[in-house]
Amino acid sequence: MTTVGILGGGQLARMLALSGAPLGLRFLVMDAATDACAGQFAPLLAGDYRDEAALAEFASRVDVATFDFENVPAESAEWLAERIPVFPSPRALAVAQDRLVEKNLFRRLGIPVGDFAAVAARSELEAEVARIGGACILKTRRLGYDGKGQFRIRTPADVQGAWDALGAQAKTVGLIVEAFIPFERELSVVAVRGRDGEFRTWPLTENWHVDGVLSASLAPAAIDAALAEAAYAHARTLAEALDYVGVFALELFHRDGQWLANEMAPRVHNSGHWTIEGAETSQFQNHLRAVLGLPLGDTRVLGHACMLNWIGEMPAAAPILREPGGHWHDYGKEPRAGRKVGHATLRADNAVALAEALRRAGSALGREAQVAPVIERLSG
Numbered sequence: 001m002t003t004v005g006i007l008g009g010g011q012l013a014r015m016l017a018l019s020g021a022p023l024g025l026r027f028l029v030m031d032a033a034t035d036a037c038a039g040q041f042a043p044l045l046a047g048d049y050r051d052e053a054a055l056a057e058f059a060s061r062v063d064v065a066t067f068d069f070e071n072v073p074a075e076s077a078e079w080l081a082e083r084i085p086v087f088p089s090p091r092a093l094a095v096a097q098d099r100l101v102e103k104n105l106f107r108r109l110g111i112p113v114g115d116f117a118a119v120a121a122r123s124e125l126e127a128e129v130a131r132i133g134g135a136c137i138l139k140t141r142r143l144g145y146d147g148k149g150q151f152r153i154r155t156p157a158d159v160q161g162a163w164d165a166l167g168a169q170a171k172t173v174g175l176i177v178e179a180f181i182p183f184e185r186e187l188s189v190v191a192v193r194g195r196d197g198e199f200r201t202w203p204l205t206e207n208w209h210v211d212g213v214l215s216a217s218l219a220p221a222a223i224d225a226a227l228a229e230a231a232y233a234h235a236r237t238l239a240e241a242l243d244y245v246g247v248f249a250l251e252l253f254h255r256d257g258q259w260l261a262n263e264m265a266p267r268v269h270n271s272g273h274w275t276i277e278g279a280e281t282s283q284f285q286n287h288l289r290a291v292l293g294l295p296l297g298d299t300r301v302l303g304h305a306c307m308l309n310w311i312g313e314m315p316a317a318a319p320i321l322r323e324p325g326g327h328w329h330d331y332g333k334e335p336r337a338g339r340k341v342g343h344a345t346l347r348a349d350n351a352v353a354l355a356e357a358l359r360r361a362g363s364a365l366g367r368e369a370q371v372a373p374v375i376e377r378l379s380g
């Protein structure tokens with residue numbers, strides 16, 4: 001009996017546990033929150049990631065460890081890796097935790113990125129905004145997610161406001177200023193690499209965000225084949241450089257027929273949730289296969305799929321359940337503003353049928369605005 005330990009007990013851990021059940025796997029989830037939603041399906045060890053006694057108990061009860069949460073302290077991941085197999089490696093985790101280290105690695109690997117610079121003082125921010133020219137975004141280097149810890153600088157006059165908002169964090173989590181990319185589209189490569197180096201990607205996914213949080217994903221993205229190949233090659237280069245094991249996502253901006261990398265997520269990713277019903281093998285199952293050294297499953301897409309995120313509270317399920325290709329995921333969380341509480345996936349054999357399903361479900365749910373950009377893309 002193999003037990004997989006997961007650091008972090010949110011919806012990603014929950015979906016990992018659900019997809020691991022047919023493989024006969026057991027799970028142990030560690031989270032500081034005693035009501036973490038993965039705990040509804042797997043034993044939960046409530047504890048702080050920095051607490052060595054809790055980590056020691058965790059290590060004694062699992063055969064291999066992985067992550068639902070990318071901001072587990074790197075030292076805790078290293079402490080564990082000295083005792084049990086940990087995938088992805090603490091090094092890969094550490095790179096992905098720091099936007100500056102990550103962007104420097106992208107650049108070194110020839111993965112295109114927009115202009116950026118580290119800033120430690122207000123005067124440096126002012127100088128870098130002037131050097132970059134045009135709109136920028138000030139971000140925390142570490143611990144930011146879903147658009148949190150970010151400030152848009154539209155003109156140099158916004159520098160003061162940006163520094164007031166985030167300047168205090170220059171000494172704690174560090175700051176990075178990036179050129180604002182007026183992208184045409186946002187896409188992600190969700191990919192998996194096995195312990196033996198085997199590499200696979202799901203087809204490119206197009207993503208739409210609202211207030212920095214993912215709202216909808218569409219796969220396969222309609223994109224030029226050569227451009228798609230370039231994106232997969234960037235993901236592969238990155239995975240090999242990090243000797244990465246497991247699933248990860250590479251988030252990309254598309255502009256003027258070119259890619260600019262935004263960031264990587266060292267874990268299963270929200271933009272890959274559609275793979276549960278929309279691909280031969282889901283990102284969750286393949287992540288488990290990768291960390292356990294099992295053969296990877298086929299990442300082939302089954303028709304066309306769109307995932308809609310439910311933020312704050314769950315809408316009515318019936319309009320999705322009524323659809324022939326409608327699939328419902330309620331994470332069992334308490335509703336709270338801004339919180340990801342569930343998602344739905346609509347799947348269809350062709351783009352026309354998917355657009356029709358989205359139109360029906362969107363109007364029945366009063367979510368026309370959420371589905372509109374996806375329908376427009378499918379109709380284009």
Ligand code: AMP
Nearest residue numbers: 137145146147178179180181209212263
């Ligand atoms: P992040 O936390 O870096 O993934 O940012 C969240 C979202 O903010 C992204 O998915 C983009 O929609 C937007 N964003 C972040 N950085 C930039 C940038 N440099 N230029 C334009 N949009 C950005």
